Amino acid sequence: MTTAQEFWETFYSERDQVWSGRPNPLLVREAERLTPGSALDIGCAEGGDAVWLAARGWRVLGVDVSQVALDRALKHASDAGVEISVEQHDLAATFPEGLYHLVSAQFLHSPVELEGERNRILKRASEAVAPGGYLVIGGHGNAPSWSPHHDMHFPTNKEVLDHLRLMDNWSVITDDVVTRPIVGPEGQEETRQDNLLTLKRLF
Template sequence: MSHHDHHAHEAHEAPSDAPADIRDLYSQATWDTRYAESDRVWSGNPNPRLVEHVADLTPGRALDVGCGEGADVVWLARQGWQVTGADVSPVALAKAGAHAAEAGVKDSVELVQVDVIAGEALPGGQDLVSVQFFHPPAEMFVEVHRRLGAAVAPGGHLLVVGHHPDDLATGARRPHGPDLLFTPERVVAALDQADWEIVVVAAPTREHQHADGPVTVRDTVVLAKRR
């Protein structure tokens, strides 16, 4: 599954025939259909908060959760990271593999199918886990973020970026609803403070090209270092 914003598309935008059970929005079938509908769902550019907060980190092993078509995977590999891209959709993973090959970084990239919502294990021992615009169901929020954090090696970083609840007022996040958007403080509260040094807690704004015209949106950003 991809939740990547990339400035050009609505992250985790629900299909027009969204199922009544919100968990179906996270399923392989839903996202395989989404990725098969067009050559490219996202812009192909790396998420700007990833670039902003990771560019100065020492490259090592990185995991991109919900890698989609692989823009962030490719950017990380170009910076010298050994990258694992994880997604629920094999269709997305095939596109990510093609992107990595075209970019000449396929030897630095591994792609794995993982259903995070179903509790499937993520590859551990990572120096960086990047989670861009992944909005789990509210009742699973703490559990999911602790499992994401568990994939980070001691001394490694967890970067969580999401849509802030302030965006409800813009009309840009209609598919999400109030239960899926979250503040940076909520991410911090989900992490065991004994295990983490919180490096960044922020809610910056940026311009977003919405279907109804440009709007100012707010991102939730948390960067934490595992002790």
């Protein structure tokens, strides 16, 4: 069985650049109104979100299972004239230390994910939020018809909240489903839904 690290190292090594380098709109929507502090970007990929946060004054640690992706994130930051830190983690096995004013988990989906792995990672992410800090979770709600993963189950916000089992020291700031148009490789026009949760740890 292919491990998560093997899969993602191969995924990134096959192309010089996979993602656009721009930040995820869901994170931008939520984080642009926050006061910068320390931020943890889990599954940071090539650093689009981490670099955007750093440019806004956040002290950012980006974490990913792929060293290829992390190397690109560091180069992206250097090219943009900002500093970020990175650590390589298979989040199902290890997690960075410390507490953060913002923990971001954007599109933490994987075709080699083990059952329940994402839930455990998000629970650990919630534990890394400092009092007064925020957890922003963005995830797909469905897949387009042309995707090989169109029959994959994408958790709803309610399912995510049920698995997190947060105590009463948390408040739900945003619970939203965002619909956006997408165009397929052969010009197919469809819509895709993304789920967005922003949670604040009160104390």
